[in-house]
Amino acid sequence: MHNQTNVLLWRGQTTNTKTGNIPTAYVRRSHYDAGCVGCPHYGRPDTRPEEQRNKSGRRGISCYAHSGRVAQAARAMERKADREPIGYTVEGAMMSRVISARYARLTAIGDPTAAPREELEDALHVIRSHGLRAIVYTAQWWKRSNAWLQPFAMASVANDGAERRARSLGWRVARTIDADRFARSVRRHLGSLAQSIPIEGAPHLTACPAQVSTLTGTPAVTCNDCGLCSQDSSASVAFAEHGSHAGGRSWTRLVRAWQEARA
Numbered sequence: 001m002h003n004q005t006n007v008l009l010w011r012g013q014t015t016n017t018k019t020g021n022i023p024t025a026y027v028r029r030s031h032y033d034a035g036c037v038g039c040p041h042y043g044r045p046d047t048r049p050e051e052q053r054n055k056s057g058r059r060g061i062s063c064y065a066h067s068g069r070v071a072q073a074a075r076a077m078e079r080k081a082d083r084e085p086i087g088y089t090v091e092g093a094m095m096s097r098v099i100s101a102r103y104a105r106l107t108a109i110g111d112p113t114a115a116p117r118e119e120l121e122d123a124l125h126v127i128r129s130h131g132l133r134a135i136v137y138t139a140q141w142w143k144r145s146n147a148w149l150q151p152f153a154m155a156s157v158a159n160d161g162a163e164r165r166a167r168s169l170g171w172r173v174a175r176t177i178d179a180d181r182f183a184r185s186v187r188r189h190l191g192s193l194a195q196s197i198p199i200e201g202a203p204h205l206t207a208c209p210a211q212v213s214t215l216t217g218t219p220a221v222t223c224n225d226c227g228l229c230s231q232d233s234s235a236s237v238a239f240a241e242h243g244s245h246a247g248g249r250s251w252t253r254l255v256r257a258w259q260e261a262r263a
């Protein structure tokens with residue numbers, strides 16, 4: 001299924017310094033809704049009179065993918081993909097990847113479950129057949145129809161209740177936590193390998209090594225080095241809150257928390 005109707009748009013290379021240069025999929029801008037409904041950062045329907053409504057038709061959206069430059073770039077990518085669909089297939093991404101790529105990210109923007117199961121299964125098969133492993137997160141883990149993704153994906157969760165529920169359903173979790181707690185956990189384990197720092201009060205969660213290395217100024221770790229989130233891993237991972245929902249410039253907040261933890 002590789003035509004203009006594909007929901008996932010693939011690129012073989014990326015300049016993303018956190019993931020490293022690995023094949024990456026993006027959900028078509030026009031298909032965000034299918035994977036975003038139910039996400040706490042997706043806001044609520046905008047019921048104001050039409051002339052006052054946002055373009056998105058929703059209010060209270062706190063996800064970076066729905067506004068500003070990210071949304072514009074996603075629209076531009078979709079237009080290009082419609083003109084030249086062959087350049088945005090998973091096979092094309094595998095062929096144009098750098099030889100050092102070990103993982104493929106699915107997805108950088110939008111929830112992968114916006115794509116039909118058939119398209120996802122096809123992508124996962126192609127990734128594997130090229131010797132790579134998938135890194136997949138979904139905020140739609142609570143839907144029974146997405147349980148089939150468990151061997152490949154992590155459940156994105158943001159609080160204790162959601163984490164408990166996801167784990168009880170059998171998911172590994174990608175958990176966002178408060179910046180202060182993340183910084184304190186790293187501080188407590190300074191000198192440990194960046195790959196193995198447990199979170200204070202939740203030792204089953206490992207602090208994302210890419211965030212740890214950026215925070216501490218140790219040699220950069222990318223997803224392509226790490227792979228804790230990949231389909232072959234059994235780890236659950238913690239991330240310091242990021243994105244506009246974390247309250248302003250969250251990375252600045254994290255750095256401040258780090259400085260305070262070190263003091």
Ligand code: SF4
Pocket residue numbers: 018019135207208209210211221222223224226227228229230237
């Ligand atoms: S834990 Fe590893 S694979 Fe997951 S986001 Fe962090 S660096 Fe990437």
